[in-house]
Amino acid sequence: MIHKFNQGGLYIVLDVNSGAIHVIDEMVYDILDYYPNVNPQEVTSKLKDKYLEQNILEAIEDVDSLIAEGFLFSPDKYENNIHFKSRKPVLKSMCLHVAHDCNLRCGYCFASQGDFQGTRSLMSAEVGKKALLYLAQNSENRYNLEVDFFGGEPLMNFEVVKEVAEYGKNIEKLYNKNFRYTITTNGMLLTDEITDYINEHMDNVVMSLDGTKETNDKMRPRVGGGGSYDIIVPKFQNLVSKRGDKDYFIRGTFTKLNLDFAKDIKHFAELGFKSTSMEPVVSEPGLPYTIDESDLPIINKQYDDLAEEMLSRHGSKEDFGFFHFNIDLEQGPCIIKRLSGCGAGSEYIAVTPEGDIYPCHQFVGQEEMKMGSILDKSWDNEMSTMFKNAHVYNKPSCKSCWARFYCSGGCHANAYNFNGDINVPYEIGCKLEKKRLETSIYMQAKIMLMEGNDD
Amino acid sequence: MKHIKTLTKGSFNRVASTMGCGECQTSCQSACKTSCTVGNQACENK
Numbered sequence: 229m230i231h232k233f234n235q236g237g238l239y240i241v242l243d244v245n246s247g248a249i250h251v252i253d254e255m256v257y258d259i260l261d262y263y264p265n266v267n268p269q270e271v272t273s274k275l276k277d278k279y280l281e282q283n284i285l286e287a288i289e290d291v292d293s294l295i296a297e298g299f300l301f302s303p304d305k306y307e308n309n310i311h312f313k314s315r316k317p318v319l320k321s322m323c324l325h326v327a328h329d330c331n332l333r334c335g336y337c338f339a340s341q342g343d344f345q346g347t348r349s350l351m352s353a354e355v356g357k358k359a360l361l362y363l364a365q366n367s368e369n370r371y372n373l374e375v376d377f378f379g380g381e382p383l384m385n386f387e388v389v390k391e392v393a394e395y396g397k398n399i400e401k402l403y404n405k406n407f408r409y410t411i412t413t414n415g416m417l418l419t420d421e422i423t424d425y426i427n428e429h430m431d432n433v434v435m436s437l438d439g440t441k442e443t444n445d446k447m448r449p450r451v452g453g454g455g456s457y458d459i460i461v462p463k464f465q466n467l468v469s470k471r472g473d474k475d476y477f478i479r480g481t482f483t484k485l486n487l488d489f490a491k492d493i494k495h496f497a498e499l500g501f502k503s504t505s506m507e508p509v510v511s512e513p514g515l516p517y518t519i520d521e522s523d524l525p526i527i528n529k530q531y532d533d534l535a536e537e538m539l540s541r542h543g544s545k546e547d548f549g550f551f552h553f554n555i556d557l558e559q560g561p562c563i564i565k566r567l568s569g570c571g572a573g574s575e576y577i578a579v580t581p582e583g584d585i586y587p588c589h590q591f592v593g594q595e596e597m598k599m600g601s602i603l604d605k606s607w608d609n610e611m612s613t614m615f616k617n618a619h620v621y622n623k624p625s626c627k628s629c630w631a632r633f634y635c636s637g638g639c640h641a642n643a644y645n646f647n648g649d650i651n652v653p654y655e656i657g658c659k660l661e662k663k664r665l666e667t668s669i670y671m672q673a674k675i676m677l678m679e680g681n682d683d
Numbered sequence: 684m685k686h687i688k689t690l691t692k693g694s695f696n697r698v699a700s701t702m703g704c705g706e707c708q709t710s711c712q713s714a715c716k717t718s719c720t721v722g723n724q725a726c727e728n729k
Contacts, residue, residue: 240690247693256686287686299692311703321709372706372727554723557691561724564703566695569721576709588711633695634722665722673690
């Protein structure tokens with residue numbers, strides 16, 4: 229199986245099953261329509277008005293030699309791969325909901341403005357410690373364990389964050405683990421002291437900001453009204469200026485109401501943020517801000533514009549990164565990871581202030597998706613198996629999709645919310661993901677050609 | 684080749700004893716929190 233596309237004047241073909249990617253000329257692009265069962269005579273006769281016969285035959289030879297080497301139309305050999313079939317997902321990541329409360333009232337919040345359809349509550353240090361102990365004790369031989377201090381707004385319960393993080397570090401040796409912490413914050417409560425703590429102890433920090441003041445304040449107001457931009461931007465800039473080389477992301481959300489998000493990402497760069505992310509809103513169908521099919525041409529154009537902007541800055545001081553355009557074509561995740569998907573419900577869980585376990589943060593509050601408790605150690609094996617088995621070979625629409633080894637089947641929560649079935653991916657999400665993938669591959673190709681590394 | 688420039692030969696076929704070691708980050712935990720993108724995660728066993 230192959231996938232071909234053209235963008236920005238480049239023609240590109242992916243060999244879906246090997247991960248090989250080639251930049252081709254227009255003639256090869258046209259010739260590939262006649263593959264895999266090519267008949268050179270038929271091709272030359274069909275394309276002779278557009279290209280010289282000798283060139284067509286030469287190009288067919290090129291394509292055939294790539295096929296022979298296994299870099300085009302290679303077979304899918306993974307479904308029955310022994311490593312894949314015998315894989316046993318092991319818990320290794322946890323989203324710790326330390327605060328089901330928030331000091332912003334974001335219009336699109338999937339957490340119902342912080343309470344996740346429940347009572348506003350804060351996690352106790354006791355529950356937090358038990359959650360980390362649960363992770364350490366149930367992660368078998370996994371060494372790296374990820375914990376994301378999440379909310380609501382985790383800084384509303386920062387003393388507990390500190391106590392739990394310190395506890396994790398104290399039990400690392402005993403269980404031979406390495407806890408890696410992330411905190412996701414809206415920044416409202418950042419002080420110098422908290423900033424220094426985060427920079428010292430958190431391996432990654434995700435800071436929520438939607439873009440320009442106008443964009444941000446429209447959807448991210450404070451509890452009592454008024455925007456959050458003026459308060460949080462200086463705090464985020466202060467944090468990043470003192471963070472050194474440690475990871476961070478400035479992360480926004482766009483909705484149907486602000487589809488021109490490329491300008492907001494450029495605004496991140498203007499504010500000095502080099503590591504950016506911008507996500508399409510996750511919401512129920514039919515809401516005024518929910519993205520629908522009619523928005524896709526505008527969104528696609530935004531990704532195109534963003535790519536050109538980033539390419540024009542490549543290698544300069546104004547260079548910046550965008551999470552969804554990060555792609556490592558040589559050393560990305562192994563095929564087992566690509567087949568297994570996000571790990572929700574098997575390798576990754578979310579834990580609420582009450583100690584309840586959900587497959588991931590997006591499912592929290594949906595009672596039917598509760599799968600256990602870290603307090604009574606209950607664990608819904610059936611549900612975990614259902615998530616483990618929700619991989620690309622069990623999703624009919626993924627089996628024939630060229631992007632399956634990059635998105636790995638998409639977001640289970642989106643699939644469940646839109647289609648009531650974790651095995652039926654959310655189609656708009658798929659289309660956006662494919663656009664982002666094509667664009668990121670196009671950028672890599674463009675950079676290769678710009679830098680002359682194409683021999 | 685005159686008509687084709689290979690950007691990458693791909694890494695999906697690599698056979699490694701560490702394949703599927705499970706040490707890499709869970710995809711939703713790096714930045715997005717909303718849209719699964721496994722393809723841009725880093726391998727811990729480069």
